[in-house]
Amino acid sequence: MSKQLTIQGLQCERGERVLFSDLSFTVEPGQLCHLNGANGSGKTTLLRTIAGYTLPYAGTVSWNEKPATLSNSSYTQAYRYVGHQNGLKKSLNARENLEFFQQLYGLNASSDSVTSALETLKINDKSQLSIRDLSQGQQRKIALARLLLGSSDLWILDEPFTSLDLASRNLIENLMQQHLHQEGSIILTTHHPLVNIPSGSIHVIELDRE
Amino acid sequence: MLKRDLLLAVRNYNDVLIGLFFFIVVVALIPISLNESTQILPRLAPGLVWIAALLSSILSLARLFEEDHADGSLDLILSSGSVYQCVLAKVAAHWLVTGLPLTLISPLIGLAYNLHGEQLSTLFMSLLVGTPVLSCIGAIGAALTTGLRSGSSIIALIVLPLNIPVMVYGAAAVRSSINSPDNVMTYLLLLTAMLIIAVVFAPIATAAALKISND
Amino acid sequence: MKPRHKRLGFIVIALLAITIATVLVVMALQNYTSYFYNSTQIVNNEAPVGKVIRVGGMVKENSIQRKPGDLEMTFIVTDMVNEVSVRYSGIVPDLFKEGGGAVARGELNQAGEFIAEEIMAKHDESYMPPEVAELMQHQQQDLKQ
Amino acid sequence: MSFNWFKYSSPASFYGISHSIIKAASGIAIILCIVGLYWGFAKTPDILTDQKEYYRILFIHVPAAWMSMWLYVTLVFWAVTGLIFNTRLSYMMAAATAPTGALFAFLTIWTGAFWGKTSWGVWWDWDPRMTSMLILLFIYIGYIALQNSIADTRRADRASALLALVGVICIPVIYLSINCPDPYQCAALHQQSSLKQIEKNILIAMFIMLFATWAYSFAIITHRLRSIILEREKRTQWAQDIVRDKA
Numbered sequence: 001m002s003k004q005l006t007i008q009g010l011q012c013e014r015g016e017r018v019l020f021s022d023l024s025f026t027v028e029p030g031q032l033c034h035l036n037g038a039n040g041s042g043k044t045t046l047l048r049t050i051a052g053y054t055l056p057y058a059g060t061v062s063w064n065e066k067p068a069t070l071s072n073s074s075y076t077q078a079y080r081y082v083g084h085q086n087g088l089k090k091s092l093n094a095r096e097n098l099e100f101f102q103q104l105y106g107l108n109a110s111s112d113s114v115t116s117a118l119e120t121l122k123i124n125d126k127s128q129l130s131i132r133d134l135s136q137g138q139q140r141k142i143a144l145a146r147l148l149l150g151s152s153d154l155w156i157l158d159e160p161f162t163s164l165d166l167a168s169r170n171l172i173e174n175l176m177q178q179h180l181h182q183e184g185s186i187i188l189t190t191h192h193p194l195v196n197i198p199s200g201s202i203h204v205i206e207l208d209r210e
Numbered sequence: 211m212l213k214r215d216l217l218l219a220v221r222n223y224n225d226v227l228i229g230l231f232f233f234i235v236v237v238a239l240i241p242i243s244l245n246e247s248t249q250i251l252p253r254l255a256p257g258l259v260w261i262a263a264l265l266s267s268i269l270s271l272a273r274l275f276e277e278d279h280a281d282g283s284l285d286l287i288l289s290s291g292s293v294y295q296c297v298l299a300k301v302a303a304h305w306l307v308t309g310l311p312l313t314l315i316s317p318l319i320g321l322a323y324n325l326h327g328e329q330l331s332t333l334f335m336s337l338l339v340g341t342p343v344l345s346c347i348g349a350i351g352a353a354l355t356t357g358l359r360s361g362s363s364i365i366a367l368i369v370l371p372l373n374i375p376v377m378v379y380g381a382a383a384v385r386s387s388i389n390s391p392d393n394v395m396t397y398l399l400l401l402t403a404m405l406i407i408a409v410v411f412a413p414i415a416t417a418a419a420l421k422i423s424n425d
Numbered sequence: 426m427k428p429r430h431k432r433l434g435f436i437v438i439a440l441l442a443i444t445i446a447t448v449l450v451v452m453a454l455q456n457y458t459s460y461f462y463n464s465t466q467i468v469n470n471e472a473p474v475g476k477v478i479r480v481g482g483m484v485k486e487n488s489i490q491r492k493p494g495d496l497e498m499t500f501i502v503t504d505m506v507n508e509v510s511v512r513y514s515g516i517v518p519d520l521f522k523e524g525g526g527a528v529a530r531g532e533l534n535q536a537g538e539f540i541a542e543e544i545m546a547k548h549d550e551s552y553m554p555p556e557v558a559e560l561m562q563h564q565q566q567d568l569k570q
Numbered sequence: 571m572s573f574n575w576f577k578y579s580s581p582a583s584f585y586g587i588s589h590s591i592i593k594a595a596s597g598i599a600i601i602l603c604i605v606g607l608y609w610g611f612a613k614t615p616d617i618l619t620d621q622k623e624y625y626r627i628l629f630i631h632v633p634a635a636w637m638s639m640w641l642y643v644t645l646v647f648w649a650v651t652g653l654i655f656n657t658r659l660s661y662m663m664a665a666a667t668a669p670t671g672a673l674f675a676f677l678t679i680w681t682g683a684f685w686g687k688t689s690w691g692v693w694w695d696w697d698p699r700m701t702s703m704l705i706l707l708f709i710y711i712g713y714i715a716l717q718n719s720i721a722d723t724r725r726a727d728r729a730s731a732l733l734a735l736v737g738v739i740c741i742p743v744i745y746l747s748i749n750c751p752d753p754y755q756c757a758a759l760h761q762q763s764s765l766k767q768i769e770k771n772i773l774i775a776m777f778i779m780l781f782a783t784w785a786y787s788f789a790i791i792t793h794r795l796r797s798i799i800l801e802r803e804k805r806t807q808w809a810q811d812i813v814r815d816k817a
Binding site: 350354355358360364367368370371372374375404415418419422423425 | 705708709711712713715716719720722724725728729732733735736737740743744
Binding site for chain 2: 048051052053054055070073076077079081083084085086087088089090091092096100101103104105106
């Protein structure tokens with residue numbers, strides 16, 4: 001079974017503007033796909049289209065040779081999406097938020113795996129504080145802790161390093177490296193250079209408008 | 211999932227109280243503004259209480275999915291396999307914090323409107339069965355308008371006509387408890403039928419609407 | 426497999442919901458007592474006294490009596506078998522006339538007289554000139570009985 | 571070789587043929603309207619069994635009522651087609667239909683009020699059919715309002731299509747609810763009338779007027795559709811060509 005993400009002839013529009021058209025590429029297991037492009041070139045829209053939230057105006061996204069849409073549950077269970085927004089409830093604490101995500105991912109509620117995810121990201125000591133009282137970077141790390149809940153094949157990350165300090169960036173990059181080693185794939189946008197990941201597994205897509 | 215929404219609601223208990231007091235103020239304003247004798251109030255009660263319930267349900271609907279949309283958790287809900295359950299949980303939470311308190315307080319309102327005995331219990335029962343339907347149908351409107359600037363005003367425009375049957379039967383149940391007690395059961399049964407259909411089918415439309423709104 | 430089971434489960438729930446709802450609606454309708462009466466039902470004391478009900482039927486020929494200089498009037502509503510006298514004060518619609526259909530909303534008093542709050546006239550079921558309609562009138566009267 | 575069914579579902583090719591459609595339909599509408607009104611005023615009896623001249627308002631009232639309901643059916647049809655096949659033109663059709671449907675619903679209520687005042691004695695009674703028409707008008711307005719308040723065209727189209735679909739499921743329930751469990755309790759003022767009981771000339775005039783309103787709707791909706799197409803396709807080459815040619 002090839003866990004391959006295929007994008008074919010994709011066209012997306014925002015408002016009345018064509019962001020990109022006839023875009024085709026594939027992301028293989030063990031590969032990191034880095035979307036590059038200026039502000040407004042449609043990186044976020046592309047990620048949302050891949051995750052199935054936005055419908056393309058033309059073309060298809062497929063996973064494992066089946067349409068990658070929200071109604072394809074074997075696809076939605078295979079990826080983890082961390083978007084611009086963290087998706088955290090401000091009045092709940094980190095643990096409560098992550099336990100809710102466990103339910104959403106269809107996992108058995110287990111506080112052990114929540115603890116280990118928080119520990120890996122070195123933020124377990126803040127798990128009882130409500131999100132409101134955490135810094136932007138800490139909130140980002142809790143959002144990224146979702147990636148470690150259960151197992152997943154594809155990570156879709158929109159600017160994962162926003163507001164993270166150098167140490168945390170390295171930590172996340174290491175986690176990505178591990179994910180790639182386990183035949184997982186990643187598609188992301190970022191303005192930070194990826195320093196710890198071997199360039200052989202990075203595949204860059206330029207999204208600049210012609 | 212229900213637990214999460216309730217927890218959120220409880221931590222923002224202010225919203226619950228606002229909806230409830232809105233209802234109380236509206237039903238209190240009417241006798242004051244009419245300045246009528248207590249004779250006419252029982253005849254007005256069924257319609258007015260139901261209209262106030264409808265309005266207070268809509269008041270809080272506008273924010274039903276708004277926060278989830280703004281903080282990005284709507285994305286995660288939509289790509290989980292359990293959109294239907296999440297919608298149902300949100301609707302249930304909405305009812306528990308708006309419909310239920312309003313239902314619980316309705317016998318007091320009924321007393322103020324000079325209703326008694328059977329009439330009070332009918333008012334209570336009709337709201338108990340009817341207000342969840344308002345939440346279910348209202349959620350469709352809330353989902354369609356999520357993320358719109360003019361969301362809260364347009365939601366009333368699209369939800370109110372769809373809620374007419376609930377209001378008609380709810381008010382009719384209370385009215386017949388005054389005029390013709392034999393028919394109370396008829397209207398309560400019809401409301402129950404609507405409740406069952408709404409609980410099972412409205413979340414499908416709501417989930418579809420959320421997917422459209424989150425595009 | 427799992428999503429398919431889920432879908433199957435939902436279909437079962439949906440069908441169940443439709444069935445229960447239908448049963449409830451049928452029960453509701455069987456439970457229902459009408460508050461629209463014809464004159465025979467009123468004469469037979471089937472209608473409650475002192476409650477808002479509706480009475481419908483034909484206005485009997487030559488039965489409209491008006492007090493001069495007043496809006497008050499009485500007339501008789503009939504279903505061709507029994508008659509009920511109706512008292513009303515107010516302006517009646519154009520279509521209201523002897524031999525035509527009418528619906529009155531109001532209360533029945535102890536004496537068996539109907540005190541109307543509102544009178545509405547029904548238009549004729551046949552949109553025909555009088556000559557054509559006359560031919561069919563017998564037929565209609567048969568139907569009403 | 572198979573015929574390309576989707577050929578005319580592309581806005582560009584539709585725009586090309588639409589002009590002649592509008593011309594033909596509006597011509598038919600004007601002619602039928604004149605004939606229908608002439609027939610309605612000259613060939614029909616002055617007095618019905620119980621109604622005087624004012625029954626003639628029926629020649630507007632009844633076609634308008636039928637059209638308002640029929641247009642909602644077509645609106646839902648286009649909305650559902652759009653949701654299933656994702657064709658842009660279907661959504662535009664639905665959007666173009668709504669204002670005309672709302673207009674007819676309003677016209678029905680307005681003319682109905684005049685007629686009701688003269689015949690039944692009330693401008694308005696909460697008779698089931700009257701109330702349903704009012705709610706239909708509300709649903710039209712809700713549809714138009716939702717469509718207009720969403721800036722993103724595609725989202726506006728899909729959201730309002732879903733609303734139209736929910737509306738069509740609710741309409742029977744609404745109708746039953748105001749009809750109560752017992753139609754007699756609300757004492758419907760409208761009669762159940764069968765076409766057989768209507769005098770021949772009245773029926774002819776009514777049907778001519780029905781076709782007139784139908785042709786009018788066809789013309790005006792196509793016209794509105796042209797405007798919508800031009801507005802939405804303004805960045806395409808063919809649309810710009812058309813505008814340049816006109817100027």
